Amino acid sequence: MLSRVLRKFNIFQFQTDLLEWYGQNKRDLPWRQDQNPYKVWVSEIMLQQTQVDTVIPYFYRFMEQFPTVYDLASADEQEVLKAWEGLGYYSRARNLQNAVREVVSEYNGKVPDQPKQLGELKGIGPYTRGAILSIAFNQPEPAVDGNVMRVLSRIFNIHDDISVGRTRKSFEEIVRAIISEEDPSSFNQALMELGALICTPKSPMCMFCPVMEHCEAYEEGIQEQLPVKAKKAKQKKKPYKSVIIKNEKGEVIIEKRPETGLLANLWQFPMIPGQIKTNEEAEQWLNKEYGLDITVDKKVGDVRHVFSHIIWEIDVYEAMTYQSVKEIKDQRLRMVSREEIDKFPFPVSHQKMMQYI
Numbered sequence: 565m566l567s568r569v570l571r572k573f574n575i576f577q578f579q580t581d582l583l584e585w586y587g588q589n590k591r592d593l594p595w596r597q598d599q600n601p602y603k604v605w606v607s608e609i610m611l612q613q614t615q616v617d618t619v620i621p622y623f624y625r626f627m628e629q630f631p632t633v634y635d636l637a638s639a640d641e642q643e644v645l646k647a648w649e650g651l652g653y654y655s656r657a658r659n660l661q662n663a664v665r666e667v668v669s670e671y672n673g674k675v676p677d678q679p680k681q682l683g684e685l686k687g688i689g690p691y692t693r694g695a696i697l698s699i700a701f702n703q704p705e706p707a708v709d710g711n712v713m714r715v716l717s718r719i720f721n722i723h724d725d726i727s728v729g730r731t732r733k734s735f736e737e738i739v740r741a742i743i744s745e746e747d748p749s750s751f752n753q754a755l756m757e758l759g760a761l762i763c764t765p766k767s768p769m770c771m772f773c774p775v776m777e778h779c780e781a782y783e784e785g786i787q788e789q790l791p792v793k794a795k796k797a798k799q800k801k802k803p804y805k806s807v808i809i810k811n812e813k814g815e816v817i818i819e820k821r822p823e824t825g826l827l828a829n830l831w832q833f834p835m836i837p838g839q840i841k842t843n844e845e846a847e848q849w850l851n852k853e854y855g856l857d858i859t860v861d862k863k864v865g866d867v868r869h870v871f872s873h874i875i876w877e878i879d880v881y882e883a884m885t886y887q888s889v890k891e892i893k894d895q896r897l898r899m900v901s902r903e904e905i906d907k908f909p910f911p912v913s914h915q916k917m918m919q920y921i
């Protein structure tokens with residue numbers, strides 16, 4: 565494929581057009597202020613599946629709280645999850661902290677600049693590895709994500725399905741062939757920036773595109789048909805009941821989620837499987853599961869949360885308990901005041917339930 569797509573392609577002119585445009589139009593983003601590898605790494609992890617505008621305030625706060633690898637490595641995991649609260653995909657935060665701990669213990673606190681060592685760190689896949697190596701260390705390594713694949717599919721009129729793993733590999737080969745050896749950092753960022761600002765998924769702004777002259781899809785008028793991407797299976801709906809259990813003092817019971825799996829180690833209000841229908845059944849279930857002695861009252865609201873693979877549909881109920889803190893034996897549970905709750909990391913779905921306390 566490489567020789568076919570590059571046959572008539574003017575690499576030098578493409579680099580010049582792209583880099584010139586990037587130099588004049590790049591956004592002033594906080595992680596672009598220097599090439600500190602730790603900052604580049606944190607920003608790249610935060611930017612996975614997340615919009616730039618959402619990431620910016622999180623990035624500032626995270627850097628203030630954990631300015632160096634040492635600060636992040638020595639932090640309590642709950643603190644890190646709290647700083648990540650609301651960003652989603654929490655395994656990113658846990659993996660980042662584990663990998664940073666490895667950087668401190670194995671590499672003297674220096675982010676490795678060797679592809680192999682960097683790629684072996686937790687949570688660093690081929691894209692993030694390429695992004696760190698190119699952006700922070702100025703190495704001519706490809707950093708190919710969905711954005712870049714969209715742009716390149718259009719420029720080179722490639723119809724391979726970008727949701728298939730090996731397609732990314734062929735795009736990496738193309739980037740290796742066309743990347744600027746003088747400024748790989750700007751080159752990769754320019755491709756990403758082009759995808760974010762001009763060559764957008766819907767209605768790309770070809771008229772303003774600095775590389776329009778190099779673009780085969782534009783020439784053929786098929787830019788909106790690319791990239792080819794197989795449709796994802798629809799998310800399965802999962803019904804739950806969640807209970808806001810209060811005592812006479814207005815304190816609330818919260819639960820720590822398991823150490824592994826979805827939203828690991830985050831906190832929530834106890835959740836009951838949706839097939840349990842009546843309040844009485846819910847009370848029995850909570851008694852069996854947690855040893856709780858409660859009275860479930862009325863439904864107060866509902867919350868819907870869409871994950872990449874499932875949708876939670878949660879009916880929220882109020883409940884009362886007359887048990888004291890000492891009587892609540894289950895290790896997963898805590899009885900906390902409204903003020904104390906704010907210290908615990910909650911997923912967005914359960915943050916939305918705070919209004920019902």
Ligand code: SF4
Nearest residue numbers: 763770773779782787
């Ligand atoms: S010309 Fe249009 S389709 Fe081609 S790279 Fe530019 S914005 Fe994308």
